Amino acid sequence: MLYLVENKKVVMVGIPGVGKTTLLLKMAEIIKDHKKSVSVLSFGTLMFEVAQESGLKDRDELRKLPVSEQQNLQKVAAEKIAMQNEDVIIVDTHAFINSPEGYYPGLPEHVLKIIKPTNFVSVSAKPEEIYNRRMSDTTRHRDKVTLTNIKKELDAQSGIIASCMVITGSPVKLVLNREGKIDEVANKIINAIGL
Numbered sequence: 185m186l187y188l189v190e191n192k193k194v195v196m197v198g199i200p201g202v203g204k205t206t207l208l209l210k211m212a213e214i215i216k217d218h219k220k221s222v223s224v225l226s227f228g229t230l231m232f233e234v235a236q237e238s239g240l241k242d243r244d245e246l247r248k249l250p251v252s253e254q255q256n257l258q259k260v261a262a263e264k265i266a267m268q269n270e271d272v273i274i275v276d277t278h279a280f281i282n283s284p285e286g287y288y289p290g291l292p293e294h295v296l297k298i299i300k301p302t303n304f305v306s307v308s309a310k311p312e313e314i315y316n317r318r319m320s321d322t323t324r325h326r327d328k329v330t331l332t333n334i335k336k337e338l339d340a341q342s343g344i345i346a347s348c349m350v351i352t353g354s355p356v357k358l359v360l361n362r363e364g365k366i367d368e369v370a371n372k373i374i375n376a377i378g379l
């Protein structure tokens with residue numbers, strides 16, 4: 185029996201500073217070497233591009249917008265992602281966002297239904313490494329960083345990604361982004377998902 189090779193829509197989640205962007209840029213390089221077309225999309229950037237049209241200036245202000253506005257922006261971003269038709273689409277996003285009203289889902293059911301991810305990758309790292317990565321990145325306006333909060337965020341991520349997999353019926357690959365091991369971790373994800 186002949187099966188059509190389906191496009192892969194990989195949604196990568198991880199708390200800030202865990203190393204998602206670094207990892208998926210490395211993954212995109214490797215996938216291009218495999219002669220496949222690849223599109224890397226940052227969910228937050230897609231939302232920010234739309235929000236800028238209504239005057240938002242700073243990307244780190246997105247999570248402080250009223251939840252209803254964030255929901256609309258998420259819908260528009262999801263629709264842009266759904267329109268892509270490369271062999272491999274990788275989405276850089278968060279399982280949840282730290283909003284003033286509490287944790288808010290990065291991938292609510294309405295967004296998952298639009299994107300239809302084929303795979304999830306949930307990136308984690310040692311809390312101490314995440315702490316150091318956040319502290320040394322001066323390009324971002326981060327919330328107050330403590331090890332206790334990082335541990336709470338990692339726990340919240342595991343719970344939320346479990347519900348994403350149940351809603352979509354798609355598998356989740358859990359990876360630990362070890363210090364200095366970007367190439368190894370990127371290859372591990374690619375082999376696991378068959379990209």
Ligand code: ATP
Binds near residue numbers: 198199201324
């Ligand atoms: P955000 O959600 O805020 O965008 P992120 O998960 O995309 O965060 P990155 O920006 O990719 O995180 O990484 C944060 C910092 O950690 C960067 O300075 C990056 O170079 C570094 N870093 C990421 N992964 C590793 C690793 N395996 N070893 C060493 N440094 C790393």
Ligand code: MG
Binds near residue numbers: 204205206276
């Ligand atoms: Mg990033």
